[in-house]
Amino acid sequence: MLLEADDVTMAFGSFRAVSGASLALDEGEIIGLIGPNGAGKSTFFNCLAGDMVPTGGRIVFAGADMTRASPEAHARAGIGRTFQVPTTFEDMTILENVMVGAFLRHPRRADAHEHARRIVEMTGLKDQAGQRARTLGTPGRKRLEIARVLATGPRLMLLDEALAGLTPAELQQAIALVRQIHATGVTLVIVEHIMEVIMTLTQRVLVFNQGHVIASGKPDAVVKETAVIEAYLGHGRRKRRP
Amino acid sequence: MWGSKDNAGANAMLLLQVIVGGLLLGAIYALFSSGLTLIWGMMNFINFAHGEFVMLGMYVALLVVTWLAGGPATFGVAAAFALFVLGVVVYLSLVRHVMRGPMLAQILSTFGLALLLRYTAFWIFSANFVSLPQTSLSGTVNLGGILMPVAQLVAGLVAVSLTVALHLLLTRTAVGSRLLAVAEDRNAAMLMGIRPDRMQALAWGLSAASAGIAGALMATAYPWSPSVGETFGLTAFVVVALGGFGSVPGALYAGLIIGLIQALSAYWFGPIYKDIVVYGLFAALLWLRPQGLMGKA
Amino acid sequence: MKTGTLVLAVALLAYPFVLYDHFYWDIGVGLLLAAISASAWNIVGGYAGQVSVGHAMFFGIGAYVPLLVFNLWQLPPIAGAPLAVALSLVLAVVIGLPTFRLRGHYFSMATIAVAELIRIFIGTWDFVGAAIGLQGPAVGRGWWDLTFRSELPYYYIFLVVLAVLLYVTRAVEKSRFGYYLRAIKAGERAARSLGVPVQQTKLKALLLSAVFTSIAGSLYSIKTGFIDPESGFGILISVQMVIVAALGGAGTLYGPLVGALILVPAQTATNTWFGGGGSGLTYILYGGIILVLARFEPGGLHELWQRLAPRLRRTPRAA
């Protein structure tokens, strides 16, 4: 068992954004988190990444209790994440962005540089390596975020809508990249609205609605469950994308 | 006439006098600080020239009194109006262009503005100290043994009312909710048909106007020269930080508290320690409750 | 790049012989001091983006302790500099620990408040001369007092300190520490998610910055031979560091030096030309220039250069 989140609850005052969500993850899995906007999946995600300390429950990663650990401790332990709205370091170059991640396991500059070059190459950003991050468009930024996290050498990567807003061609490249990352032995949790991504990439899906996990299982089975359809069509504020 | 030394009642009266005096001064701190906190809260923007706005309010009062022989009501309104216009102009010509830039540019621009305003006043009015000629607000009233200068009393009460009025304007009127909508989310406000630029210009106008009136009120009791703004500016920072960034009620409480602490520590420990006590308290607060008294965490 | 550095170094080394005069040397000393202070500020204010508006607290400690050890024990003032550095480090920890938990303007506010607190406190403390301040040796008892008749020795001492500081800054820039600082400035949340120990890194930056700011203060008081609360801890001392760095380009290696190269001569020139008239024109100009620069060049001259450089380089070197 790589990650075990048990009965995680996150309350803001009287509002429970996440209510008793649990998740167990084996090394090498790819799972998806889906649900309408405001369902609590992002909050749950932030708890897993250490950005928020849950008000209840327990999160164990690789045998260590990470419930109250800081984001940087999560990174050191091997949990990397991307952000829904890209947070690239705008005034630094692509390579420098990736180096910030690389420094985590390679304190010497020359090593970090070498490692970052490999990552940049692997993620297809080689041609822009010397440009400032602010010159990139959205697809480039999402890619850079993935590259930066990859450079920290994570065992588990949490991707928060890392593939949203891409053209079909870009999407295919991005899916290929995720597969490639998975092939190197990284475990992945993906939050995504695009069903195509979920259906093609993930082995297992958790469906969130109103702070609760309402369904879980294989992707094609889950989408057929009435509760899920209701959540999307009945209460969801966003159209389902088949 | 001096009261007797061993009279405990007289001592209690003295203490009460100190407390009332401190609160009245604190009310004026609250008024000009509420202007600073308004734009700080709305735009996350530090205005280093706020003390200079207070100083200009004082000179506007002087001009109205000497040229137009205006009374306190006239020069108060004149100072508010003049500074409102200045605030809007500063927003449109300067702040609008630097507010989304780096924080350093914000600091630099208003610091440059502060120097420019201070020394333009210096150039026009010279370095000499001036004070308002006697106005209808002269004299003292005896409130059950507490002696209160009329000017200070009126100034304090007006300041409290205006600060409360500003708070009500923000929370109870349509204009106020538009202002707050812009502060909350500029883009969402635009979608609702609010023009953020107008609202922010209005905020700057209100902010400067509150400083202007505070200056005019101070002028009734306090002699000044162009460099007076620096002290007021620093006081306003402490009040805002203590009250919580962006909170008008916070500025009101913090202003009153600081006025009170200054007066009491001046009375108990000596006047040179009053600022040490205030800044020390502020530093301690940063450790214990960094978001200020009324600020959001 | 290399040639530029070389030209700059040669220009600074040769300056006293090009303008061979006490007054110009003194301006040079003032310029170097401004560059040292602003470069020291730059480590935490520029690279890490933590805008301190109270760095005078370290400058003031650096300035007071040397003259204090001279007045108390007749030691050479320079002997107080290490003690000042130690005190500044302690202060930096005390300030940094609580405030670096916060975001936004809190750090700026806290630094202003603490610097003011210290200024007012020093002004009432007889042990350190209260409002009157402290004097250094009127006449040097030996070279170790560093009380020279000429400004020239100060110029080269300051130049050496600046060179060391820039060398250290360059080393920081290239190291993991430097990358982490820039990452923190660009986005704390993202930096933390990549394993950057944000608070610890900020604190390290503040410590390094405090060391050099304190040294700048020591250099100032030893050279001037006098210190009082206003010239040690005054808010203008702090603001000057911010302005010099921001003008040249905060968070760049040579930005503060460039800012000093422009601002210090400009300040001296406007004061020389207009100060005697007494109309306050000096400050009207000074304020106006700062305002206009902030309005039209918010990134400092560094960014203006980044924009202009490609156009200027279209000539031979481009090939």
Added chain:
Amino acid sequence: MTGPAARLAAIATACLAVMGAVPALAADTVKIGILWPLTGNAAAAGQASKAAAEVAADIVNDAHPDLGNLPLAKTAGLPNMGGARLELVFVDHQGSPSVAQQQALRLITQEKVDVLFGAYQSSCSFTATAVAERQGIPFMVGESAAANITGRGFKWVFRGTPIASDYAATYMRFFDDMKKRGKTIGSIAVVNENTDYGTSVADAIEAAAKKNGIPVAIRIPYSASSTDVSAQVLQLKEKQPDVVIFISYTADAILYIKTMRNLEYMPPMVIGDDTGFSDPSFIPAVADIAQGVMNRSAWDIGKPGSATYLINEMYKKKTSRDLDDTSARNMQSFFALADALNRAGAKDPEKIRVALSQTDLKPDQLMMGYEGVKFDSTGQNVLAATYLIQLHGKKYDLVWPDRAAEAQLQWPMKGWK
């Protein structure tokens, strides 16, 4: 990045070179470099003193036979130097010790001034005199409070004004006199602003009072930028001293008087230590509630037609204000300096220094109420003294010492009654 740095260095250097290219001085002028705070918090005092120095220079440069025995008034220019005229070069040290140091250096090396004069704030006098000492140029300190500006073993520094201990001694002599006349002086209170001026003077008064067996009921240091002083006034009210001495700047002096009126506190006597109480803004602001307030001043406008009256008229023409004591003391130091320049007979620094050290002006040669001007080995004027004046109506009258008094001392003061 280094490209622009190098280029800008070149521009800065060029800029500096232009600044130095000031034309050399004309043959028969003596240049006096004057450092004052013309901007910043003390700007008002600096500006007033600047006007006073300009009036003094006019008096020396042109013939003013109506000004009695004032040295160099009758003639135009400096007779011993072939009628050489004084040329004043003003600089603004902005109240900053390091700017004072730098500008002193500029005056010496660029402007080639023959003597220096200044610098108001003690902090600036400390650093500027050190430059003069190093460069071997005489420096006349017109007015600075801190005791140890002289007495640091400097040979080029002179100070014409009385210092804190002189003032303290004057107050003690005055109290003695009053006691002889049957006034009660059981205790005094000292209220001082807490920069170098207020602190130096208050320290001296406290020490002198201790020596003379007069209890100091309370000493209240405060910051001159205070916007409210009621707490201090209430403390005074509690302690009930017989005399309150204020060592204050302008805004705070006015604020104290107004607050005392508001809180209905009036001690038998208030003595202001010059500065704020002598500021031309003081009388218009509080005259009607401060009747009988005493003030220290060595300056007295005198009767119409007298030399001092005429000097005041000249000053008034320039500034539309009366000459205040601070500026007048600066002016007196300036005259002493001019006298020494004339006696030196040449622009040689050493000769000027010797002439200064041999200065011996008698009371009738002065515009101020000193007993003369004569410098001791540290450069301090040992004959400097001061009068006490009292607010009667809308002007101050000289009331002490008796030999100079022109009006009757009122004790206790009337205040607003």
